[in-house]
Amino acid sequence: MNKKMLITGASRGIGKAIALHFAKKGYELILVSRSEDDLKSVTLECKRLGAKTYYVLADLSNVLKVKEVIDDIQKTFPNISNLILNAGISTSLTFEDNSLENIQNELNINYLAPVTIIKEYIPALKTIGGGNIICISSFSALVPFPGNSSYAASKSALYSLCTSLKIELEPYNIHVGCVLPGSTKTDMTKQFHETPFVPFDDPSEIAQCVEDSIQKKEAVVIPGILYNAAALTYKLFPKPVDFLMTLAAKIVLPTLKK
Numbered sequence: 001m002n003k004k005m006l007i008t009g010a011s012r013g014i015g016k017a018i019a020l021h022f023a024k025k026g027y028e029l030i031l032v033s034r035s036e037d038d039l040k041s042v043t044l045e046c047k048r049l050g051a052k053t054y055y056v057l058a059d060l061s062n063v064l065k066v067k068e069v070i071d072d073i074q075k076t077f078p079n080i081s082n083l084i085l086n087a088g089i090s091t092s093l094t095f096e097d098n099s100l101e102n103i104q105n106e107l108n109i110n111y112l113a114p115v116t117i118i119k120e121y122i123p124a125l126k127t128i129g130g131g132n133i134i135c136i137s138s139f140s141a142l143v144p145f146p147g148n149s150s151y152a153a154s155k156s157a158l159y160s161l162c163t164s165l166k167i168e169l170e171p172y173n174i175h176v177g178c179v180l181p182g183s184t185k186t187d188m189t190k191q192f193h194e195t196p197f198v199p200f201d202d203p204s205e206i207a208q209c210v211e212d213s214i215q216k217k218e219a220v221v222i223p224g225i226l227y228n229a230a231a232l233t234y235k236l237f238p239k240p241v242d243f244l245m246t247l248a249a250k251i252v253l254p255t256l257k258k
């Protein structure tokens with residue numbers, strides 16, 4: 001398997017951390033997102049670390065455009081064997097306050113864009129003898145997430161897709177992994193950085209989880225003991241977790257902007 005890697009949402013946060021992580025490991029990187037200045041600066045940082053790095057400007061909210069962008073990327077950068085599907089948005093609103101337009105956009109970027117990219121790449125990955133597809137879902141795919149239910153639903157869809165696809169694509173030497181970060185210190189969560197008792201992971205920890213999924217062919221990777229314990233607790237004892245989430249919702253929901 002070669003060391004060519006496409007990373008969506010690489011302009012900042014977790015995607016940037018993944019780019020820097022794999023730049024240090026000698027990967028050739030193709031970075032995708034919308035913000036040219038940020039992408040240029042991440043590209044430069046990766047090049048300084050010795051990695052051949054290119055960037056492609058693309059808005060992943062329109063599925064038909066995503067198909068066109070991927071066709072172009074496949075022509076310009078053939079034989080990419082690692083896809084890291086990380087780009088995402090979070091509306092962070094209660095379901096009642098959220099608009100259908102917002103929910104649709106969130107679903108497009110968080111779920112339908114990865115679906116489109118994976119569908120476009122399966123034939124190419126089969127031709128080159130396999131590869132790795134790692135999707136960045138969220139811990140919220142596994143537990144109740146009041147105040148961000150449409151986000152959690154989009155991430156659950158992605159998680160569910162990955163666990164099934166892993167089995168479908170294994171015979172073709174294509175590994176599908178899903179990383180489910182908990183709260184991670186990036187722009188996405190900045191409105192909560194001051195909330196007491198919320199532990200934030202560093203984006204570099206999520207980058208390490210991506211490498212773990214690739215190296216160990218892990219289907220599902222949840223970063224850190226705390227989130228692993230919480231996932232297991234919810235599976236075994238959903239009622240006490242619901243109770244704690246109800247208490248947390250009383251603190252967090254009033255702080256959400258409409």
Ligand SMILES: NC(=O)c1ccc[n+]([C@@H]2O[C@H](COP(=O)([O-])OP(=O)(O)OC[C@H]3O[C@@H](n4cnc5c(N)ncnc54)[C@H](OP(=O)(O)O)[C@@H]3O)[C@@H](O)[C@H]2O)c1
Pocket residue numbers: 008009010011012013014015032033034035036038058059060061086087088089090109136137138139180181182183184185186187188189
């Ligand atoms: N931070 C957390 O606590 C957390 C927890 C669980 C899961 N996650 C997931 O981790 C992933 C990365 O999140 P993050 O925390 O790093 O957030 P972030 O700092 O807001 O970064 C989001 C990335 O996605 C890109 N993106 C957003 N909309 C896009 C669009 N329409 N087209 C193309 N690219 C787009 C952004 O680039 P441009 O703006 O340049 O387009 C940016 O690079 C997301 O899928 C998120 O759901 C995050």
